[in-house]
Amino acid sequence: MPRGGCAGRWGRVRIAIAAKIFAFLLLSVWSAPANEHWIRFTSPHFEVYTNASEAAGRQVLARFEQVRDVFRKLSGTSRELPLPVQVYVFASEADFRPYRPSSSSLAFYQSGPERDYIAMQYAGVEAYRVVFHEYTHLVLNHSSVAFPKWMDEGTAELYSTLEIKGNRVRVGSPVAGHLRTLAHSSWLTAAALSEGSSESTDPAKVSIFYAQSWALVHMLNFSREYLRGLSGYTALLKRNTPSAIAFHEAFGRTLEQAIQDLHAYVEARRFDTIEMAVPAGETFAVKVSPMPQEQARMACAELLLRLGHDTEARKLYAQLARDNPGSVEAEVGLATLALHQRQDQEARAHLERALAAGSPTASLYFEYAMLLRDSGAPRAQVDKYLYKTVALDPNFAEAQFLIGVRESDDGHYGKAVDHLRVAAGILPRQAYFWHALAFAYYKLGQKDAAREGALRALNAAANEQERQMAEAALLLTEPHIVQPRATRPAVSTPKSWQNRVGDARVEGILVAVDCIDTTARLHVHTVTREVALLVKDPKRVVLKNASSPSMQITCGPQAGRHVAIDYIAATGEVTAIEFQPSQPAARKAVP
Numbered sequence: 001m002p003r004g005g006c007a008g009r010w011g012r013v014r015i016a017i018a019a020k021i022f023a024f025l026l027l028s029v030w031s032a033p034a035n036e037h038w039i040r041f042t043s044p045h046f047e048v049y050t051n052a053s054e055a056a057g058r059q060v061l062a063r064f065e066q067v068r069d070v071f072r073k074l075s076g077t078s079r080e081l082p083l084p085v086q087v088y089v090f091a092s093e094a095d096f097r098p099y100r101p102s103s104s105s106l107a108f109y110q111s112g113p114e115r116d117y118i119a120m121q122y123a124g125v126e127a128y129r130v131v132f133h134e135y136t137h138l139v140l141n142h143s144s145v146a147f148p149k150w151m152d153e154g155t156a157e158l159y160s161t162l163e164i165k166g167n168r169v170r171v172g173s174p175v176a177g178h179l180r181t182l183a184h185s186s187w188l189t190a191a192a193l194s195e196g197s198s199e200s201t202d203p204a205k206v207s208i209f210y211a212q213s214w215a216l217v218h219m220l221n222f223s224r225e226y227l228r229g230l231s232g233y234t235a236l237l238k239r240n241t242p243s244a245i246a247f248h249e250a251f252g253r254t255l256e257q258a259i260q261d262l263h264a265y266v267e268a269r270r271f272d273t274i275e276m277a278v279p280a281g282e283t284f285a286v287k288v289s290p291m292p293q294e295q296a297r298m299a300c301a302e303l304l305l306r307l308g309h310d311t312e313a314r315k316l317y318a319q320l321a322r323d324n325p326g327s328v329e330a331e332v333g334l335a336t337l338a339l340h341q342r343q344d345q346e347a348r349a350h351l352e353r354a355l356a357a358g359s360p361t362a363s364l365y366f367e368y369a370m371l372l373r374d375s376g377a378p379r380a381q382v383d384k385y386l387y388k389t390v391a392l393d394p395n396f397a398e399a400q401f402l403i404g405v406r407e408s409d410d411g412h413y414g415k416a417v418d419h420l421r422v423a424a425g426i427l428p429r430q431a432y433f434w435h436a437l438a439f440a441y442y443k444l445g446q447k448d449a450a451r452e453g454a455l456r457a458l459n460a461a462a463n464e465q466e467r468q469m470a471e472a473a474l475l476l477t478e479p480h481i482v483q484p485r486a487t488r489p490a491v492s493t494p495k496s497w498q499n500r501v502g503d504a505r506v507e508g509i510l511v512a513v514d515c516i517d518t519t520a521r522l523h524v525h526t527v528t529r530e531v532a533l534l535v536k537d538p539k540r541v542v543l544k545n546a547s548s549p550s551m552q553i554t555c556g557p558q559a560g561r562h563v564a565i566d567y568i569a570a571t572g573e574v575t576a577i578e579f580q581p582s583q584p585a586a587r588k589a590v591p
Contacts, residue, residue, distance in 0.1 A: 038296035042148050042287045045080075049291065049299050050089035052122045058286065060089050060120075063128060066164050067135055067285060070380060074169075075439040076205045080115070081142055082395050082426040088119040088303060096121040098312065099303060109134035109142065110308045113398060119303060129175075142378075144428040146459050147235055148243045153210060154217030171274035172222060178211035182266055189211055190256040194243065216258065222272045226251055226258070240459040240571070244517045245534060254516050272308035282543045294320060298329050304489030310337050326357040332364045339367065347371055362393035369399075381407075381426045397426040401433055408440050424456070431457045431466040438473040451477040458571070471568065475503060478569055500574040502566035515555035522574065524565060533567050535574050544578035 038214045041048040041061045045068055050057040064087060072079075098198035099119055101108050107120035107130040118134050140147065147155070157178070163170040179443035193212060220226045220233075229250040237247035247255050291299070297320055308577040314337050335350035351368045354360070369385035383406065389399040402583040406418035420437040427433065438453030454477060457470035510530070512523040520535040535541055566576040 019200060021537060028196065032112040036293055036296060038291035038299075040289050040291045040295075043284050045284075046085050046087055048087045048089060049296070050091070050122070051296070052089055052091040052287065054093075056122050057089060057288075059120070060087065060131075061286060063131070063164075064135070067132060067162060069161065070164065070169050071135075071139055081139070083112075083142075084115045085138065086117050086298070086299075088117070089122050090120070091122055093121055098309075099307065107139045109141075110303075110306055113366075114393060114396060114510050117303060117306060121500075129160040132162050133157060138158070142428065143424075144456065144459075145238050146429060147237065150193045150209070150213040151217060154197075154213035154215075157214035158217050159211060167277050168275060170273050170275040172271065172375075174269075174271040175211075175214060178214050179266070179269075182215060185211070187259065187263075190254070190259055191349075193259070194255065194517065206367040211301065212259075212262075213357060215266050216262055218271065219258075219262055220251075222274075223261075223265060238459070240455045242534060244519045245521060248514070248516045248521075256517055270431070283375065288550060293326075296325075296326050298333075301333055302329070305333055305336060310312075311338060313337060314402055326353075328354045328357050328364060328563060330358070332361065332367065335367055335371075336363075339371070344371060344375065345432060348375075360388075360392070362389045362396050362399070365389040365392065366396060367398050369402075391394045394422065395426050397423045397430075397433070400426070401436065404440070405436055408436065408443070411443075413440045413443045417444065424453075427510050428456070429460045431460040431462060433457075433464075434460060435469050435473055436515050439476075442473070442476050447477050471571070476501070502568050504569035505564060505566050506533070507564040508562070510558045510561050511556050512557050513553055520553075520555070522577075525564065530571070533565060533574050541574050542576040544576055 025087050029102070036051065038049055038051045039054055039057050041050070042059055043055045043065055045063060046061055048057050048061045048064070050060070064085075065096055068118045070161055080341075082351065086276060088099075088101075094491045096119070100121070106123060107118060109115045112318070116138050118131065120131055120134075129245060133156045137152070140152055140155065143233075143573065157175065159171065160176060161171060161173045163173065169384065175374065188205075188208055193209070195342075198208070201413035210347070220230050229252070233246055233250035235250055237243065244255060247258070251258065253261070254399060284377075296314060301313050301316040301320065304316065313333065317333040317337065320327060331354035335347045335354070338344075344439035347367070348371055351364065351371060354364050355368065363383045365388040369382050372385065373382045373537040383403075386399050386403050386406075386507040389396050390403065394400075401423040404416045404423060407413075407419065409415035417440045418431060418436065420440060424430070424433040434453045434457035438450045438457060441447075441450035441453055454470055458467065461470050487514050506524055508520060510523040514521040514523070520538070522533045522535060524531045561579065564578040566573055566578075567574045
């Protein structure tokens with residue numbers, strides 16, 4: 001599941017990380033896990049907290065180190081994940097209940113400003129498939145490629161079947177539960193699958209979404225006809241090609257056609273697997289230590305805070321602050337909760353007590369910097385604590401971003417790039433990181449780098465505002481902006497049809513229309529070349545000189561109609577189509 005939002009000044013300098021929605025009733029009074037005998041295990045790459053047995057903790061830690069090693073070998077890269085990973089292993093369903101996203105969950109993944117979290121209920125080997133699923137999300141979330149939801153979840157489900165036996169690894173075994181769901185449920189259409197139904201409140205829709213996504217990704221990875229297009233699909237997505245267009249370009253089939261192929265693929269029940277030898281994993285030292293009760297409760301409070309369970313986190317932090325006067329972690333937790341509720345005076349009191357106690361953390365410095373900034377403190381004071389933040393934790397992405405923006409505001413664009421590149425490298429799916437980086441590159445005169453940053457911002461945009469900012473950055477990198485010819489529409493178009501004004505225009509003959517799921521691609525022949533343009537949402541395309549407001553366009557070859565098309569040069573997205581008055585209208589709709 002996608003990583004959730006996290007920390008910083010909630011609602012001010014927030015990181016919109018594809019928010020995980022935890023829709024469940026919270027307990028009116030939070031209680032600590034029944035078994036409070038916690039053990040901490042640390043290795044070079046993970047920290048595991050558990051109130052289960054020492055054997056369980058060792059087993060979980062060893063498996064995480066194994067899967068990390070396998071992922072690195074499969075990807076052929078030595079690049080490490082930018083944030084440390086903290087794993088919670090709860091001994092029972094009752095202990096896990098206050099944290100889990102749903103009654104059926106055995107594990108989940110959650111992000112934070114300084115580390116990533118995975119929490120799980122210990123259930124022996126039965127939990128590993130779910131854990132591998134969540135670890136895959138962790139890896140994908142630090143990838144710069146923004147996959148569609150079905151690809152993201154399907155890939156996580158595919159790798160959830162990972163089997164590690166000695167130096168042999170197998171991937172791709174069928175998932176019996178998904179096969180049962182596919183056999184007894186109505187399948188989703190391409191449009192429904194593209195919308196992503198994993199967050200639905202209807203369990204049946206969730207089940208078929210995961211099952212169908214898994215089967216489709218399995219087919220893309222193991223079917224000879226589709227496998228050869230997989231790398232091209234990823235490359236096209238990385239270049240910000242719309243998913244439907246990228247799918248058709250890479251595989252030569254629309255998503256709807258692929259779903260038809262998938263029926264036969266599933267019915268054949270020949271699910272290939274890949275088994276390979278991997279070099280022996282790294283040897284690593286494991287440090288095991290009992291966790292004092294207050295440390296265990298502090299860790300649980302931190303997890304509640306990152307999950308957004310403010311009421312429960314506040315109760316636990318308040319108790320810890322009373323029992324442990326001078327606790328930096330408790331004061332920072334209470335300050336963060338106060339900042340969520342915009343209680344600045346309370347937050348200041350907690351933060352200043354934490355500073356006076358010594359042993360500061362990166363979070364303490366960052367929250368104090370934000371409090372100073374929002375209270376109108378001198379710039380030098382704010383900067384002092386931002387730099388203290390990154391000195392303690394260079395991977396604190398929000399702090400690197402803010403420093404980069406401040407350097408950019410001061411005209412120090414080279415320094416801005418240094419900090420913004422770090423921020424975007426840590427959290428590559430944050431559109432506003434890339435937007436700021438694109439602007440800094442533009443001011444340095446590095447147009448190619450600025451364009452790449454703007455495209456990455458567009459690729460990562462999570463809402464219309466971020467999309468518009470990315471498109472504005474792209475326009476800065478265009479060497480020539482051609483204003484569209486002012487032509488009054490021959491018919492009145494509804495406001496819902498109005499679109500952004502294109503910055504480029506092409507005139508020629510419309511020779512073909514490719515209908516690709518809910519989008520379409522127009523092929524226009526000019527005197528010197530063929531131009532392919534994207535109709536992403538037909539309802540937002542203004543029709544000029546159309547025979548009627550509801551004029552429709554056929555799919556397939558066209559009868560040589562003359563058109564002039566306004567579009568956005570950076571993305572190829574059509575904003576308006578002008579038909580020559582003499583050209584007849586067609587009768588079938590572009591879906």
